[in-house]
Amino acid sequence: MSIDGYLDDAAQERLLLSNDADFDRVDEVRAGCDAILVGATTIRQDDPRLLVRSAERQAARAARGEPPHPVKVTVTGSCDIEPTARFFTLGDVDKLVYCASATCPDARKRLGEVATVIDGGDPVDLHLVTADLAARGVRRLMVEGGGTMHTQFLTAGLVDELQLVVAPFFVGDSRAPRFVGDGEFPWGPGHRARLAGVRQIGDVVLLRYALSDRFSEDR
Numbered sequence: 042m043s044i045d046g047y048l049d050d051a052a053q054e055r056l057l058l059s060n061d062a063d064f065d066r067v068d069e070v071r072a073g074c075d076a077i078l079v080g081a082t083t084i085r086q087d088d089p090r091l092l093v094r095s096a097e098r099q100a101a102r103a104a105r106g107e108p109p110h111p112v113k114v115t116v117t118g119s120c121d122i123e124p125t126a127r128f129f130t131l132g133d134v135d136k137l138v139y140c141a142s143a144t145c146p147d148a149r150k151r152l153g154e155v156a157t158v159i160d161g162g163d164p165v166d167l168h169l170v171t172a173d174l175a176a177r178g179v180r181r182l183m184v185e186g187g188g189t190m191h192t193q194f195l196t197a198g199l200v201d202e203l204q205l206v207v208a209p210f211f212v213g214d215s216r217a218p219r220f221v222g223d224g225e226f227p228w229g230p231g232h233r234a235r236l237a238g239v240r241q242i243g244d245v246v247l248l249r250y251a252l253s254d255r256f257s258e259d260r
Contacts, residue, residue, distance in 0.1 A: 042205065042220040047212035048188055055087055058208040060243045065095075070204070072098035074111045074183040076137075076174060080190040081117035084128050091185070092132045110134040112179065116165055116190065117141075120148035120158075129155040137177075139170045167197050188218045195252075196224040202257075203234070203250040206242070228252070 042048055043058060050056045059067075071077060072093045079089060092110045093099050099109035113128055113136045120140045122128075129136055129152070139161035140148045148158045162169050174182060184194050194200050205220075228234040237256065238249035 043208050043210055043212045045211045045213060046220050047214070047217045048186065048220055049218050050212050051214050051216040056212070059206055059245055063206055063242045063245055063247070066242065066247070068094045068098065071111060071183060072102060074181045075107075075179040076112040076114050076181075077183045077185055078114040078116065078190065079128075079185050080187050081115055081119070081122050082189060083185070083187045084115060084122055084126050086187075088127050089185075090127050090131050108134050111183070112137060112177075114139070114170075114174065114182070116161065116167070116170060117148075118144070118165060120144045120151060122152065124152050124155045137174075139165055139173075141165050167193055167199055171199055188221055192221045192224050195221060196226055198227050198253075201251075201253040201255040202237075203248075203252055205248045205250070206245050207248065209244050 048058070071091075072095065077091045079091065083089060091113050093102065102109055110132045112134055113132065115122070115128065115137070116139045118141045120138070122138070136156035138148060138152055138156045138158045140158060142160050142163035145158060145160050152158055159173060161173075171182065184190055184200070195203075235251045236248065237251040237258065238247070240247040240249075
């Protein structure tokens with residue numbers, strides 16, 4: 042995020058907040074996860090690939106008996122997602138779409154050929170989502186955004202670790218998306234999150250927060 046807490050600016054073109062060294066670090070984190078989750082808005086706006094970029098890391102996953110890329114996961118209430126998005130078209134890996142119960146029939150018609158559509162409750166319940174992912178063998182889930190997903194996972198108390206990279210500039214535009222929205226978070230003035238690590242990466246800084254007893258210093 043920017044110094045003032047934004048994930049992007051209000052322009053149509055995506056704002057790059059980080060640098061090449063940190064993008065490589067994120068790729069390493071991705072390679073160590075079983076699944077990567079983004080919200081439907083992120084798919085519509087950024088059209089992310091959500092793949093491990095490094096061939097060496099892909100090979101290391103294969104050597105461990107894993108697919109070269111983590112499972113792709115998204116959560117949506119309306120299922121207003123194009124099946125031509127790179128989320129679906131790139132990567133020989135499972136794609137899972139958790140949608141609200143009422144939209145499941147339409148979602149299966151729209152996306153059934155490119156993804157597995159799963160009833161996530163109405164409205165979508167992230168506890169059901171994470172329980173279903175665990176039943177599918179997902180032990181480490183990386184939530185990459187956007188702000189709505191960050192807010193929902195954090196307020197639900199489902200996050201073990203927060204990795205927050207701060208870019209050295211301001212956005213200064215309230216129309217832009219923020220890291221999180223309003224909500225009742227488990228961590229406040231009376232319950233401070235534990236800062237587990239600080240690391241400078243070029244001109245950005247990585248802050249690691251331990252948010253549950255499942256946090257591991259080694260990951």
